[in-house]
Amino acid sequence: MSGFGLADGADGADGADGADGAATSGVVAGRISPLIRPIGISPALEKRTNEDWFRGTRWPPFDVSAGFPRTTCNSFPDGAWSSYHFSIVVLGEFVKVQGWDTIDLQAVAPIPTGAGLKAELDELQELVDYRAGVMAEALAQMNKIDLYFSGLLMFNRSSHPATYRLVQSALRVAQFVAMHYKFNPGRQPGSTSPMPPRPRASQLSLALMPPIDVPGHASYPSGHSTEANMLASILAQVMPQAASTPIDAADPESTPLRRVAQRIARNREVLGLHYPSDSKAGKHLGETAATLLLPCPTVTKLVAAAKSEWS
Numbered sequence: 450m451s452g453f454g455l456a457d458g459a460d461g462a463d464g465a466d467g468a469d470g471a472a473t474s475g476v477v478a479g480r481i482s483p484l485i486r487p488i489g490i491s492p493a494l495e496k497r498t499n500e501d502w503f504r505g506t507r508w509p510p511f512d513v514s515a516g517f518p519r520t521t522c523n524s525f526p527d528g529a530w531s532s533y534h535f536s537i538v539v540l541g542e543f544v545k546v547q548g549w550d551t552i553d554l555q556a557v558a559p560i561p562t563g564a565g566l567k568a569e570l571d572e573l574q575e576l577v578d579y580r581a582g583v584m585a586e587a588l589a590q591m592n593k594i595d596l597y598f599s600g601l602l603m604f605n606r607s608s609h610p611a612t613y614r615l616v617q618s619a620l621r622v623a624q625f626v627a628m629h630y631k632f633n634p635g636r637q638p639g640s641t642s643p644m645p646p647r648p649r650a651s652q653l654s655l656a657l658m659p660p661i662d663v664p665g666h667a668s669y670p671s672g673h674s675t676e677a678n679m680l681a682s683i684l685a686q687v688m689p690q691a692a693s694t695p696i697d698a699a700d701p702e703s704t705p706l707r708r709v710a711q712r713i714a715r716n717r718e719v720l721g722l723h724y725p726s727d728s729k730a731g732k733h734l735g736e737t738a739a740t741l742l743l744p745c746p747t748v749t750k751l752v753a754a755a756k757s758e759w760s
Contacts, residue, residue, distance in 0.1 A: 536621035674731025682739035
């Protein structure tokens with residue numbers, strides 16, 4: 450998950466979550482080698498005290514004719530599932546939910562044209578001056594936005610395994626729906642024609658010059674905003690009340706979880722990768738998708754287990 454490639458972590462948290470706790474041995478060029486327990490082809494060794502230490506290509510260092518003792522395991526252990534592969538199981542449930550592919554983003558955050566588009570590009574140009582101040586943070590959030598949520602109230606894969614698995618599952622669903630709507634942004638209000646995928650702001654304003662490679666997918670909605678707001682909604686169901694209590698009583702969006710989501714989305718605007726309307730659409734998509742995800746059977750059980758970790 451390192452490097453600033455074209456895909457930019459699918460505009461958010463990426464792939465196989467570091468093999469979900471892969472071994473620390475076998476590090477090659479900064480990556481974990483898959484060869485952590487090599488077993489080669491060994492010739493039959495000379496008999497010693499009537500025992501074959503190795504026999505042909507067999508591995509066990511004892512008489513293989515007797516075989517290994519068998520266990521009574523009847524199921525793959527729940528705790529042995531990697532969160533990445535488990536998240537695909539959750540995604541399979543989510544796509545069966547009616548309405549996930551008919552969310553009307555244009556009704557909430559229409560893609561502006563004319564003067565509205567110019568205003569957004571002008572705002573992004575003003576944000577360029579802030580890049581130096583947010584660069585390290587924004588780069589860290591390219592592929593691991595979950596680290597900023599786990600920093601609010603400490604949790605990780607070891608301390609809160611159900612919460613961690615819930616986060617990774619929510620991220621996978623958020624990435625999925627974001628890609629769907631990036632390719633199918635909807636219809637402009639008052640029109641029956643589908644809108645094309647939105648170009649990146651730097652395609653229209655060459656002066657923006659993003660400091661990292663532009664992700665290899667359309668701009669609207671923001672995937673980071675979708676993911677971050679999905680997490681804010683999901684974690685509000687399991688974390689202590691302090692994480693979802695507004696800092697400003699007059700502003701329901703001022704909860705610590707929402708503030709983290711807002712900051713993650715805004716940083717993408719500072720880098721010149723997203724328009725403000727992308728972030729707004731991603732917020733609506735993440736929150737709406739979260740309400741559709743929570744009733745999924747596996748997620749319902751996972752939420753209950755995660756709640757018990759914080760009680």
